[in-house]
Structure formats: structure tokens, C-alpha cells
Amino acid sequence: MQSFVVNGGRRLSGRLSVQGSKNSALPILAAAFLVNGTSIIHNVPDLSDTRCTLKILSELGCTIRKEGSTVIVNSEGAQGFEIRESLMREMRSSVVFLGAIIGRCGKAVISSPGGCEIGLRPIDLHLYAMKRLGVCVDESFGKLSCTVQNALVGEKITFSFPSVGATENAILAAVTAKGTTVIVNSAREPEISDLCDFLNKCGAKIQGAGESIITIEGVNSLQGAEHSVICDRIAASTYLVAGAVTGGDVELLNTNPAHLNSVLPVLEEAGCDIRVRCKSIRLKASRRLNRMDKIITQPYPGFPTDSQALFTTLASVAKGTSVIVENIFECRFKHVPELLRMGAKIRTEGRVAVVEGVERLYGADVHSQDLRGGAALVLAGLCAEGTTNISDIQFIDRGYADLENCLCSLNADIYRKVKQDGATKKKFTKTCSDEDYSA
Ligand code: EPZ
Numbered sequence: 001m002q003s004f005v006v007n008g009g010r011r012l013s014g015r016l017s018v019q020g021s022k023n024s025a026l027p028i029l030a031a032a033f034l035v036n037g038t039s040i041i042h043n044v045p046d047l048s049d050t051r052c053t054l055k056i057l058s059e060l061g062c063t064i065r066k067e068g069s070t071v072i073v074n075s076e077g078a079q080g081f082e083i084r085e086s087l088m089r090e091m092r093s094s095v096v097f098l099g100a101i102i103g104r105c106g107k108a109v110i111s112s113p114g115g116c117e118i119g120l121r122p123i124d125l126h127l128y129a130m131k132r133l134g135v136c137v138d139e140s141f142g143k144l145s146c147t148v149q150n151a152l153v154g155e156k157i158t159f160s161f162p163s164v165g166a167t168e169n170a171i172l173a174a175v176t177a178k179g180t181t182v183i184v185n186s187a188r189e190p191e192i193s194d195l196c197d198f199l200n201k202c203g204a205k206i207q208g209a210g211e212s213i214i215t216i217e218g219v220n221s222l223q224g225a226e227h228s229v230i231c232d233r234i235a236a237s238t239y240l241v242a243g244a245v246t247g248g249d250v251e252l253l254n255t256n257p258a259h260l261n262s263v264l265p266v267l268e269e270a271g272c273d274i275r276v277r278c279k280s281i282r283l284k285a286s287r288r289l290n291r292m293d294k295i296i297t298q299p300y301p302g303f304p305t306d307s308q309a310l311f312t313t314l315a316s317v318a319k320g321t322s323v324i325v326e327n328i329f330e331c332r333f334k335h336v337p338e339l340l341r342m343g344a345k346i347r348t349e350g351r352v353a354v355v356e357g358v359e360r361l362y363g364a365d366v367h368s369q370d371l372r373g374g375a376a377l378v379l380a381g382l383c384a385e386g387t388t389n390i391s392d393i394q395f396i397d398r399g400y401a402d403l404e405n406c407l408c409s410l411n412a413d414i415y416r417k418v419k420q421d422g423a424t425k426k427k428f429t430k431t432c433s434d435e436d437y438s439a
Contacts, residue, residue, distance in 0.1 A: 002397075004390040004404060005426075006381030007413040008363060012248035014410045016239055018255050019045040019401045020069060021232040024191040026093040027168045028198050028229060029053045032073035033060055034100045034172060035202050037224035044071045044229055045401040048394065052090045056083055056097060074224075075104075082109040085142070089114035091398070095123055096165055098146065099172030102135055106148045116370035116395065119329035125159055125166035132157045133173050133181065154179030154218050162187040162212065162299045168195060175204040177218040186214045189300040190259045194230045201225035233259040234306040235400060236281070238375050241310045242407060244272050244285045245317055245383040250410055251282040262303045266292055266311065270318060291320030291357055297327050309335045309376035315355035316344040317383055324353040335373030338366040342380050342388065363388040371399045378403065382412055389417075 368374025
């Protein structure tokens with residue numbers, strides 16, 4: 001059992017190189033199963049979700065080698081087509097293996113995916129796409145058995161909602177289908193483009209990645225390739241908000257500022273000074289932040305739902321009242337009751353949160369209940385008076401590589417507490433320093 005202990009009140013400063021993208025690495029690793037031969041994937045963040053994905057790949061028969069943040073997947077001879085339920089339940093994106101397994105094996109057996117409980121999260125759009133390509137889906141006894149009669153055949157797939165996961169699954173199944181597939185109202189997230197970049201390097205013929213219409217001309221087979229995963233735009237948002245709520249001065253390196261086009265203006269509205277260079281973002285924050293008029297989460301390029309909880313914390317300490325509308329998931333305000341324990345003033349009604357900023361938050365014992373909600377509590381602890389204890393941090397470890405050390409390198413005072421053999425130990429790998437960051 002692990003928890004974070006955060007001693008608030010320090011001003012964050014310094015430079016940080018941001019981790020690779022979780023939501024890009026996961027589908028790209030699944031795609032490595034579709035490829036004949038060896039794929040070399042760089043900048044893969046070390047997370048519980050990526051470790052789970054590697055376990056699935058290895059159980060499907062792939063050989064895996066890790067060298068730092070590089071993962072080498074050799075799928076030669078891999079014949080697995082079933083993912084055991086316990087692995088499916090560990091994370092939502094296990095479902096994205098469906099398209100890759102169907103594409104490679106012509107059959108697949110999975111069960112409903114797990115993942116953060118931020119809404120109902122059905123997979124009807126994933127199954128609709130599979131059926132359009134000629135997959136027969138049998139749902140019984142909690143299992144999904146999918147088979148292809150002769151071959152996958154390219155088709156027009158029109159999504160009622162630009163689902164990220166369903167778009168990824170449709171692409172993975174269509175790249176080796178016979179003929180052409182056109183995906184209409186596809187997701188446009190940068191992680192989709194990154195997946196398509198990797199697949200095109202492997203010999204796929206995909207056009208329109210990042211737009212709402214993607215055209216895929218099926219090819220007979222794909223060969224291994226080398227690829228570097230994009231930077232994690234949500235992790236980048238998290239570190240920027242950490243700088244903002246502590247009145248800090250942080251510079252993020254190895255980022256792609258264009259992926260945060262909907263986020264940076266909101267930070268400026270809150271009173272932060274944002275300087276962008278081609279691969280870096282510097283944020284300088286004034287002592288007290290301003291309220292933000294209205295934050296409405298939308299599919300990319302709109303404001304990301306994954307940053308909503310982070311900005312709820314920011315709004316909690318801003319001057320004035322901010323309104324936040326969560327359009328994507330129906331149950332993504334679980335961090336609010338925990339922030340109320342820290343002295344925040346937030347009212348929620350359905351998918352709307354009205355956040356009345358307070359002068360100061362106070363340390364408290366709080367629980368993380370999902371990935372981004374947990375991160376929002378860490379941010380609250382950084383600017384709170386006193387000590388905050390955050391339990392159930394396994395949710396946070398799903399998406400942040402070495403969060404506490406990254407924050408410590410920016411002068412935060414945070415450490416991980418580990419319960420071992422009944423004893424509680426501090427897990428400290430870096431001492432926090434008062435290093436002063438000068439331009
Ligand atoms: C991806 O989840 C991300 N996860 C999520 O990030 C992110 O919040 C989400 O996209 C939206 O941006 C990964 O990439 C691993 P969706 P995904 O399918 O694919 C409904 C994080 O914090 N829907 O775009 O599951 C669904 O219920 C995670 O890193 C259907 O109704 O998201 C939701 O309301 C959390 N039927 C909406 O669409 C379907 O078949 C968006 O879901 C599929 C989805």
C-alpha cells in the first residue's frame with residue numbers, strides 16, 4: 001500500500017523533460033503485435049499501464065526487451081489471440097488489442113476492459129467498427145469471441161462520437177483488410193496521429209490522421225519499424241498547473257506546444273506568463289491566479305477531459321468563480337469531495353462544477369479515485385498549507401512516471417510512503433533542493 005506525502009507552500013522552479021505519452025505508447029505497443037518482426041519503440045514511459053501492456057504482448061507470444069525507455073517487441077511466431085480477464089480488467093486500453101489481434105489472427109477472445117471508473121465507458125463503437133469490417137462478434141458468458149469468416153474487408157465506418165479507442169481499433173483492424181476503409185468522424189487526438197505515423201513506417205497506407213476523415217488502403221502485411229512516442233501532453237499540463245498553483249517558474253522540455261493549444265490560453269487567462277519555443281514551454285505565475293470564465297471539455301482539439309481535474313484544483317485557489325463543464329465522461333468529478341476536505345468551495349450539478357476560489361487550501365488526508373483526479377490532489381497538496389496525505393496512489397502510477405521525483409526536481413516537497421512488512425517507510429530517491437532557477 002503506497003501513498004504520497006506532500007508538504008505544501010514551496011514555489012516550484014526549474015526545468016523538466018516530460019515523459020513519453022501513455023495514451024500514445026499503449027496503442028502503438030498493441031500495434032506491434034500486428035507487425036511481422038521487430039518493432040523498436042522509444043520514449044515509452046514506465047507506468048503500471050505500459051507494464052500491463054507488455055505482459056499482454058508477452059502472453060500473446062511476443063518477445064519483449066526493455067532498454068531504459070526503449071521497448072523492443074518481436075512478434076515473430078506469436079499466435080496468441082486471447083487476453084485473460086484479469087489483464088483486461090487492469091486497464092481500459094486493453095480493448096485496443098482487439099483490432100490488432102483480429103488483424104493478425106482473424107480471431108480474438110477478450111472480455112470487457114477495466115480502467116478508471118469515470119463513466120459507463122461502453123465499447124459499442126468498437127464493436128460497431130469491427131462488424132463493419134466483417135467481424136462476427138459473439139458476446140456470451142462475459143466474453144467477447146470475435147471471428148472473421150474469410151478476411152477483413154475495407155468499409156465506410158461512421159462514428160456517432162469521435163471515440164479515441166474505437167478509432168484506434170478501427171485503424172488497427174483496417175490496415176491489413178482487403179480494400180479501402182474510410183473512417184468518418186474519427187478522433188483527431190495527437191495520439192491517433194502518432195499511431196498512424198508508426199503504422200505508416202511499418203508499411204501501412206493511412207491518410208488523414210489528425211483529421212475527422214481517415215482513409216486506409218489495406219496492405220497484405222506490415223514490417224517492424226523504429227519509432228519514438230510523442231510527449232505526454234497531459235503530463236505536461238500537470239507540471240504546468242503545478243507551476244501555476246505554487247506561483248512558480250517552470251520550463252518543460254521535449255514537449256510539443258501545439259498539442260496544448262487549447263490549454264495554454266486558459267493558463268494565460270488565469271494570469272500565467274507563457275513562453276513557447278519549438279519544443280519547450282516556460283510558465284511563470286503571479287502570486288494569486290485569476291478565475292477562468294468557463295472550461296468546457298471536448299474531443300481534440302478542444303479542451304482535454306484529462307486536464308479537467310487539474311484545472312479544478314487551479315480554479316480552487318484562483319480569485320473569483322470559475323465554471324467547468326465535463327462533456328466527455330459522466331462521472332469525472334470524484335476529486336471534488338476530496339478537494340472540499342482541503343477547504344475548496346465547489347458545487348457540482350451533473351456535469352457542471354462551479355468553483356469559487358479560496359485564498360488557501362489546507363493539508364488533509366485524501367484518497368485518489370482515478371488517475372487525473374489523483375494528480376489533481378497532488379497539485380492541491382503542493383499549494384496547500386501543511387501536509388497532505390494522498391492514499392490509493394496506484395491510480396496515479398497508471399499515468400505518471402516517477403511523479404514525485406519529477407516534482408522534487410522542480411523543488412517540491414513530496415515523497416512516497418510505502419508500507420512493507422507492516423512497517424511504513426519513506427521511499428525517497430532524490431533530496432529536494434532549494435536550487436534557484438535563474439533565466
Ligand atoms: C481515451 O480513452 C484516453 N485513454 C482517456 O484518457 C481519455 O480521457 C479519452 O480517450 C478521451 O480523450 C487512452 O487513450 C488509453 P473514448 P477512451 O472512447 O478511448 C464514449 C487518461 O486519463 N464511448 O474517446 O476510452 C465513452 O463512454 C484516460 O489518460 C462510447 O459511448 O475514450 C466516453 O464518454 C482516461 N462508446 C466517450 O465516448 C464506445 O464504444 C469518450 O471515450 C466508446 C466510447
